[in-house]
Amino acid sequence: MLHYIYAEDLHLFPLLRDTMFRDRADQFKRRLGWAVKVNARGEERDEYDDMNPLYVIWERADGTHGGSMRFLPTTGNTMVNDHFPHLTDGVRIESPLIWECTRFCLAPKAERNVTAALTLGAGELMEEFKLEHYVGVFDPRMERIYRLMGLSPDVIGRATHEGEEIGVGLWEMTPEAFAPTLERAGVDRETSKRWFYQSFEMTPPFVERREIA
Numbered sequence: 001m002l003h004y005i006y007a008e009d010l011h012l013f014p015l016l017r018d019t020m021f022r023d024r025a026d027q028f029k030r031r032l033g034w035a036v037k038v039n040a041r042g043e044e045r046d047e048y049d050d051m052n053p054l055y056v057i058w059e060r061a062d063g064t065h066g067g068s069m070r071f072l073p074t075t076g077n078t079m080v081n082d083h084f085p086h087l088t089d090g091v092r093i094e095s096p097l098i099w100e101c102t103r104f105c106l107a108p109k110a111e112r113n114v115t116a117a118l119t120l121g122a123g124e125l126m127e128e129f130k131l132e133h134y135v136g137v138f139d140p141r142m143e144r145i146y147r148l149m150g151l152s153p154d155v156i157g158r159a160t161h162e163g164e165e166i167g168v169g170l171w172e173m174t175p176e177a178f179a180p181t182l183e184r185a186g187v188d189r190e191t192s193k194r195w196f197y198q199s200f201e202m203t204p205p206f207v208e209r210r211e212i213a
Contacts, residue, residue: 001059002121002192004199007052016057019065021045023107032139034164048102051077056121058114060107067114069122070103074135080168084137087157087168093135099125101134101171104142116184119151123173123181124196134171139164151177 003016010017021043028034028044036044051072058066072078074093078100081092093100101122106114122134138146138153146152153169160166182189 002117002195002199003055003057003059004121004125004196005055005057007049007055010055015063016059016065018043019107020055020057020068020105023065024068024103024105026108027105028103032141034139048072048077048079054125056118056125058110058117058121060111065107066110067106067118068103069101069105069118071125071134072100072102074098074100078135079137080135084166084168087137087159087166089157095132097130097132098135098170099129099131101136104145113184113186115145116181117187119173120178120181120185120187120192121196122151122171123178124192126173128196132172135168136171137166137168140167146171 003013005013005016018041022041025036025038025042025044028036029038036046038044048070054071055068056071057068060066073096074081075096078093079102080088080100081094085092104118125131126134135156136153140158143152151171151173153167153171155167155169158165158167178189182192185192
């Protein structure tokens with residue numbers, strides 16, 4: 001299932017938290033060879049994990065991390081604005097309607113539906129928080145995965161950074177994208193909404209309507 005968890009609440013999900021950061025180390029350091037830091041616990045963390053981001057995390061049946069993404073409002077510190085202004089010609093991407101999405105991660109041997117489930121989570125977050133776009137720095141090797149999700153980025157700029165090509169782009173989740181994403185994720189929209197509202201300890205509107213009926 002999907003969880004939407006702010007960093008300050010990750011301690012409530014210790015197994016999910018620990019396996020997420022270890023899977024990030026495996027993906028970004030070992031498999032992709034990024035110049036990221038891995039701590040003594042085998043976890044990949046950076047300064048943006050200390051800024052109370054919102055994580056969308058797929059939990060496997062055994063309670064471990066299956067995949068995740070990290071979100072921060074662009075009205076605060078973001079990776080794009082702090083470290084990659086050369087990719088945007090020095091223009092800050094800053095709007096309450098745009099959030100930064102980073103650290104898209106899949107656990108080793110992740111189930112086939114996890115990518116679609118994370119896409120679904122991003123879409124629910126965009127709809128419920130009234131966002132218009134996500135912005136993020138991406139590895140071109142990930143573009144194939146984005147295309148499979150139906151979320152090819154609107155590329156703002158590309159450059160070589162520390163010997164690797166990187167890009168920055170904008171993404172959006174249109175209403176038309178939900179049906180095929182739900183099918184690939186293997187869930188219905190009511191379940192998806194329930195996951196969202198449960199994460200924020202809210203009662204889904206469709207449940208209220210049923211109770212009244």
